[in-house]
Amino acid sequence: MTTDAAARTVRARKTYGHGDTAVTALDDVTVEFGRGRFTAIMGPSGSGKSTLMHCLAGLDPLSSGEVYLGDTALSGLSDTALTRLRRERIGFVFQAFNLLPTLTAAENIALPSALAGTTPDREWIALVTATVGLGDRLDHRPSELSGGQQQRVAVARALATRPDVVFADEPTGNLDSAAGAELLTFLRHAVDEFGQTVVMVTHDPVAAGYADSVVRLADGQVTRS
Template sequence: MSSPTFSPAPPSAPTSGPALRTQDLTKVYGTGETVIRALDHVSVEFDRGMFTAIMGPSGSGKSTLMHCAAGLDSVTSGRAWIGNTEITSLGDRELTLVRRERVGFVFQAFNLLPTGTAEENIVLPLRLAGRKPDREWFDHIVRVLGIQDRLSHRPGEMSGGQQQRVAVARALITRPDVIFADEPTGALDSASGADLLDFLRRSVRELGQTIIMVTHDPRAAGYADRVITLTDGQISGDRIVDPAGPGHTEQGR
């Protein structure tokens, strides 16, 4: 089955400056001899409209970087910005609003409400913000992701791949500055995982979305435009992906 075609949609985020950046970001757990420096003065910028993969061995700090950069975890020192907003200086309430309205999340475990329908799960971030869905944008997303016939289904009535597509739609619905994807293909079979990565890549290329994905899978990273590698809490590699890679073929465009 051929992939659906994206039609252009106006971006909601500012087009100037990086979507996200960090400066000397440091995260330390424990004290004394038991101290663990999960992040060690990490400074990095993520351009708008780019698909970036963050890789590294277990304990390298890749998930910690995502959590701190997304405002899901506090930092020991250093600063982080989403757009022009310094999130490391915000209080809990302000940070919650930024995460709700300017950040999208796609998790390996889907994190869907089991009692809610697909449609209810997709529009949940808008409901929490007291906003009504833009029906044209909603219809566009579900059409692109091929889940029009699953909107009345609950998660238990959908396959893993369908649930993950619902999770992607939920992340896109607010037109966020950046989407963070944490091992998004980890619970999927290879075919469903490839489909999902193709949708993520095309949302970057054709909708201008910014995506930062944590993954341990080199094949998944091959769909990205850029791969950052962490080792012992520091950036040990930063490269642009070969455009002839698996996600950069005509099928992935």
Template sequence: MTTTPIAGRATVVAARATELTKVYGQGETQVVALDHVSVDFRAAEFTAIMGPSGSGKSTLMHCVAGLDDFSSGSVRIGDTELGTLKDRQLTRLRRDKIGFIFQAFNLLPTLTAQENITLPMDIAGRKPDKQWLEEVVGMLGLGDRLAHRPSQLSGGQQQRVAVARALASRPEIIFGDEPTGNLDSRAGAEVLGFLRNSVRQLGQTVVMVTHDPVAAAYADRVVFLADGRIVDELHGPTADAVLDRMRMLPGGTGAPHGRGQAAAHRTV
């Protein structure tokens, strides 16, 4: 397992991108979505990825999560290099080591909450760890909702089921793409609190793309992208501090390009 020294101790790196580049199109229509991005995501840490529209934040998450290919560079999940995997191996890695939480919930309407939670493991032919599943369900307050179908649940409850599904197989890392984007502020705060607790209490690793400074304030650190590059980061964020940094970004509301530039490789 890859480690990086933090204040005299070795910390496990759950995922690492090195010189990651993603280019769409060719010639005059070419768009560089990611421009030699290097970043580490440490185990048992909650990281938010932010940036202006078109900055590359979702592309970065999708490439690191193995949902999209990349033009050059490398991505590792734990000790596994994604670029060396064949399609079947990549599918297995995503199933066994990665959890996903998406804005649209992606629950199957004909299944109960419990069946939706265990579906990925059922497909893989694996039995869930009963004690772990009970812990996750209890933490998310879903104990009395397991027999309900999605249509019988509120939006916040549906997203909690999606969070439980991502946690249930105990993946090495969970990726969330605007996981509270379809929720009202109260339900969104509940889901973010559960993600925060999964890091603190369960030792989970969470990487979340968001445009919301309030959501980002639940994270341990925020990584900022602009024009396909990492330009800044913030530890122990508050909503106000995140908003101030966003205003300084290229494409934000007023800082000159390059202000707040950070080191090319983020091993923090």
């Protein structure tokens, strides 16, 4: 079976705990995320939006159902194969930036390739860093960068390997409104100009306004997509 979805779930269910203390975070969720599109996942606290993203990215296994990255079913992968898939085909952007403090911006951006033991595509990375406006800050360490600049480094790192999907979990949560708008504009540009697929969890309707579509969750179920 082939699909135009970059990522999708089929009857995804995720339960934490057992018996009377069990909590169902995802309840029979079937949803697709199109290639080359920017999708926001929204919902109130506890709706399951971060759980959905973590399961889509292979960070957390489902209790039942299936997650596909393209045509690859994640449940059938060994731990080693799943680690390789996350490293080679998925980019991550988190609210807390997650940059290594001892590395320069350039070294942080090249880190996925270094971990994979591959040669980075320097022409591509140069294009990404120029687009995100980091050309004169590449020799600086994270402590020498503003929050907005650190998050732009994180986005450039996520794009460095040309992943199938970039998952962004509240990427503007630690940024002021101006830096947040710059970051969202770049993610929008990555979709429009680079053909990137972006899936972003956010509680902010302004941030969601940059997306092509919104998937809304409530009580672990899709209410509108």
